[in-house]
Amino acid sequence: MSGPTPPICPDPAAALPLCSGGGGQVSHAIARVARAHRITAGNLLRKLGLYAGQELLMMRLWEAGPQRQAELIKLMGLDPSTVTRMVQRLEQAGLVTRSPCPGDRRAVLVETTAAGEALRKEVEQVWQELEERTLAGLPEDDRKELTRLLSHLEGNLTGC
Amino acid sequence: MSGPTPPICPDPAAALPLCSGGGGQVSHAIARVARAHRITAGNLLRKLGLYAGQELLMMRLWEAGPQRQAELIKLMGLDPSTVTRMVQRLEQAGLVTRSPCPGDRRAVLVETTAAGEALRKEVEQVWQELEERTLAGLPEDDRKELTRLLSHLEGNLTGC
DNA sequence: GCGCATTACTTGGCCGGCCAACATAATGGA
């Protein structure tokens, strides 16, 4: 063995493409890229004690300040149960507090703790690093084009 | 209520983009597209009794025939434990059989059942439908460009 | 032949996600 943090690769042996005659080329590509991307993000975030996905919730809080859980759910487009448990874990990790929302006894107010706030810069660095790795070797034109295309796909897929 | 299969949307309210000054635009886009894509796939596959991800394993088996589990793991680039449990569930669902591999008592041979084989056409149709929805409104040039760009990203992210 | 590293797989634990079912609180109309 070499170091304490073994350099974990996203895909030791990159998944071989299905040569299936027919459709699904882009779909397969999306799935593979997304997984590699998530794994890379997870590896970077692990050093900060976060799991992939949690950083997005923290980012919302950093930007928008204390939020009702319902607002987080709407903002992130996730299932309520997902957010409930995520917030519970972040609270347990000491990064977030949950308090009863004044004026609405159903609601829960979520806000960052000092420890949570302290992570902000590091997480932003991680995301910058992630973005750089993702886009490495792509000229500006291609990046713009990629953004446009992804945006189009998102529109297609979220249009119900 | 309207129908027995309520038209479930990938993202009822599409996640608002983080206007965060700084990096992560493409990373966020990838994450959102991937989730919407997976949800769409899941909705289509549910009708066939499959969960998103399982269809990939079945496709490998359909194309490459009976496989040792180790081969599936290498082909799909997944964690061994993931494949073990996936295959167990597919076996329980009657789509796959697991038998001791002749000549190597460690190994497990996985092959499709008749029921599993019967799903092939439907799954391929689902993937075609998924591909169409994903790429709707994109001219051929853009599709080629998208494929090229995704391929580049994959290279970046799986290059360890 | 013997022993040790490697390979193949399994299990337990955890997280992000989803759906379904539920309890509670707020709101709006008859």
Added chain:
DNA sequence: TCCATTATGTTGGCCGGCCAAGTAATGCGC
């Protein structure tokens, strides 16, 4: 006023994924 409807969260269950640790069989060097 009171009740039905809606909004807010929570829990249980399930799946795809991951890592870590462990078992069993194979194979290789000596």
